[in-house]
Amino acid sequence: MGKIYGIGVGPGNKKYLTLQAVEVLSSVDYIFVPKNRDKNMALDAVIDLIDSDKLNYLEYPMKHMTTAGYIKNAETISKLLSGDKSGAFITIGDPMFYSTVMNTFALLDESIEVEYISGIPSFVYGAAACKRPLAFTGEALMVLDHVPEKFIDGVDNYVIMKTYDLDLEKLDFIEESGFEYSYIEKGSLEDELILENKEEILTRKAYMSLLILRRCKRTDENRA
Structure with a gap:
C-alpha cells in the first residue's frame, strides 16, 4: 500500500x-x-x-x-x-x-x-513578526480570504488573507469599523515587508500578503 x-x-x-x-x-x-x-x-x-x-x-x-x-x-x-x-x-x-x-x-x-x-501558517508567523497578538484568552479570531461586508460583534481579531486587491474603500471601512491593522507581505523571506501606513499599503499588490486586524479598545475600557 x-x-x-x-x-x-x-x-x-x-x-x-x-x-x-x-x-x-x-x-x-x-x-x-x-x-x-x-x-x-x-x-x-x-x-x-x-x-x-x-x-x-x-x-x-x-x-x-x-x-x-x-x-x-x-x-x-x-x-x-x-x-x-x-x-x-x-x-x-x-x-x-x-x-x-x-x-x-x-x-x-x-x-x-x-x-x-x-x-x-503565514498569519501565525506574521503576528509574531509585527508583534500584533492574534487573540488573548477569551477572545475570538476569524480568518477570511476577503474583507467582509460587515464585521461581527464580539470578534475582535481578524486575519485577511491574500490582500492583493486592497483599495482605499476597504481600508477606510476597516478603520471606520474600529480596527487597527498591520500588513505583512512575503513573511519570513528576504524581501519581507511589514507596513501600518495606509498610503504605503495601498501601493502594494502582492499575492502573498495578509492583514492582521485588532479592534481598538475605547479609552474608558482601557482604564477599567
Whole structure:
C-alpha cells in the first residue's frame, strides 16, 4: 500500500521547516510540487534539503483550478504510489489551511494511506513578526480570504488573507469599523515587508500578503 504525506513547509523560509518535515522529505520516493507561473515558494523552502531527482511537478494554476485538474493530479499521484511507494506533497504554510493538498488528497485512490505534517501558517508567523497578538484568552479570531461586508460583534481579531486587491474603500471601512491593522507581505523571506501606513499599503499588490486586524479598545475600557 502506498503512502502520501501532506507537508506544510511553513511561511517560506527554510528556517521554519519542522524537523519532522525534513525527516520525511529525505525518506520518501517522490516529492510532489505545485507548478505555476509564479515563484514556487514551497519548493524554494526545501530545495537545498532534498534530492531533486524525486521531484514531480503537478499543474495548479493560481486561479481557476478545475475539478478535472484536481482529479488528474490525484490520479498521477495514485499511479506513482502504487505498491509500496511513498510520496510527499509540499505546500506553503500548513496543509490543512487554504491548501490544494486537501482537495487533491480527497480524490486519491482509497488504497493510498494519507498523513499530514503541520507547518507554520503565514498569519501565525506574521503576528509574531509585527508583534500584533492574534487573540488573548477569551477572545475570538476569524480568518477570511476577503474583507467582509460587515464585521461581527464580539470578534475582535481578524486575519485577511491574500490582500492583493486592497483599495482605499476597504481600508477606510476597516478603520471606520474600529480596527487597527498591520500588513505583512512575503513573511519570513528576504524581501519581507511589514507596513501600518495606509498610503504605503495601498501601493502594494502582492499575492502573498495578509492583514492582521485588532479592534481598538475605547479609552474608558482601557482604564477599567
